[in-house]
Amino acid sequence: MNKKVLTTCVAACSIIAGLSLIPVSGIMAQNTGRPEMTLNGGSKGPVLFKHQLHQNVVKDCAVCHKDFEKKPGALDAAKKDGILRAKQVMNKTCIACHRAKRGAGEKSGPTSCNACHS
Ligand code: HEC
Ligand code: HEC
Ligand code: HEC
Incomplete structure (x- = not known):
């Protein structure tokens, strides 16, 4: 050749x-899912959740998705099946991170009820 x-x-x-x-x-x-969605906040009212914003700041999908699947309605399904307790994700994932970040003096999300539920 x-x-x-x-x-x-x-x-x-x-x-x-x-x-x-x-x-x-x-x-x-x-599949990164919806950029924004409204989560079922039960009797306290719906929670507007900026999914894409969180994908950018949190980076690791598993921080949230270790507890529920990457499917619409997965959170409610996991609570209905008893895999997750009511408010478990809210307290152990959402608010826990917001508290930790605020404590570390970093940019963070809300920790008061009405800032998330409307
Ligand atoms: C801060 C938490 C959080 C992080 C981080 C996160 N997600 Fe999600 N994701 C959610 C929530 C909450 C839902 C809604 C589940 C439901 O409808 O019950 C969801 C739903 C989804 C869905 C289903 C489609 C939809 O629009 O509901 C897909 C696909 C998905 N996520 C992909 C990802 C990928 C890929 C990453 C990482 C790049 C990621 N997610 C990071 C919280 C998160
Ligand atoms: C960072 C946002 C955020 C804050 C702050 C927050 N919540 Fe939630 N809350 C959620 C999300 C997301 C869910 C759905 C997931 C879950 O149940 O873990 C939820 C679920 C709930 C539910 C329904 C549980 C069920 O399954 O029936 C109630 C009731 C509730 N929250 C009350 C409160 C109260 C009271 C406060 C203030 C002390 C509060 N939330 C603060 C995000 C938040
Ligand atoms: C691992 C950390 C982490 C987790 C988990 C997390 N957040 Fe956040 N969240 C943040 C940070 C950081 C910001 C601030 C982002 C910014 O303003 O750039 C934020 C901002 C927010 C905001 C304000 C968004 C706006 O309008 O600017 C809301 C509402 C919120 N988070 C709800 C939630 C809910 C509901 C969950 C659980 C499903 C959740 N977060 C899980 C870190 C987290």
């Missing part, structure tokens, strides 16, 4: 390899 043929082959192979990566990364790109 002379040098020119080899170069052409290497170039072509890279293109083919590159193209074949597109559908793979397309499939692997994770």
Whole structure:
């Protein structure tokens, strides 16, 4: 094989390899869900939740999703099935983080009832 043929082959192979990566990364790109949603806050009223904002500040999906699936309605389903207690995510995940961040002097979210529930 002379040098020119080899170069052409290497170039072509890279293109083919590159193209074949597109559908793979397309499939692997994770579904990040709704950028904003209203969560069921029971008798205290609905909670507007900025999902995308949290994905940007929290980074690790598992901080929240260790407790419920990445599906719409997963939180209510986990409470209904007794996997999560009422207010468990609110207290142990949402408010716990907001308190810790505030305590550390970092940018944080609300900890008072009516700032989350409306
Ligand atoms: C601060 C908490 C939190 C973090 C961090 C978080 N999520 Fe979520 N996510 C939620 C809540 C709450 C729901 C709503 C579940 C429900 O409807 O019961 C949700 C729902 C979803 C859904 C279902 C679709 C939808 O729109 O409801 C997907 C998909 C999802 N999240 C993906 C992700 C991915 C991927 C990450 C990380 C990049 C992530 N989430 C990080 C809290 C979080
Ligand atoms: C950081 C936001 C936030 C704050 C602050 C907050 N809540 Fe919640 N609350 C939620 C979320 C999210 C849920 C749904 C998830 C859960 O039940 O863990 C919820 C759920 C609830 C529920 C329904 C539980 C059920 O399953 O029936 C009640 C009642 C409630 N909160 C009362 C309160 C009261 C009272 C306060 C103040 C002492 C408060 N919340 C502060 C976010 C918050
Ligand atoms: C691991 C940390 C962490 C967790 C878990 C978390 N938050 Fe937050 N939250 C933040 C930070 C940081 C901000 C401030 C972000 C900013 O203003 O840039 C914030 C901001 C907010 C705000 C104010 C958003 C606005 O309008 O600017 C609300 C409401 C809120 N969080 C609700 C929730 C609820 C409900 C949950 C649980 C489902 C939750 N958070 C879980 C860290 C967290």
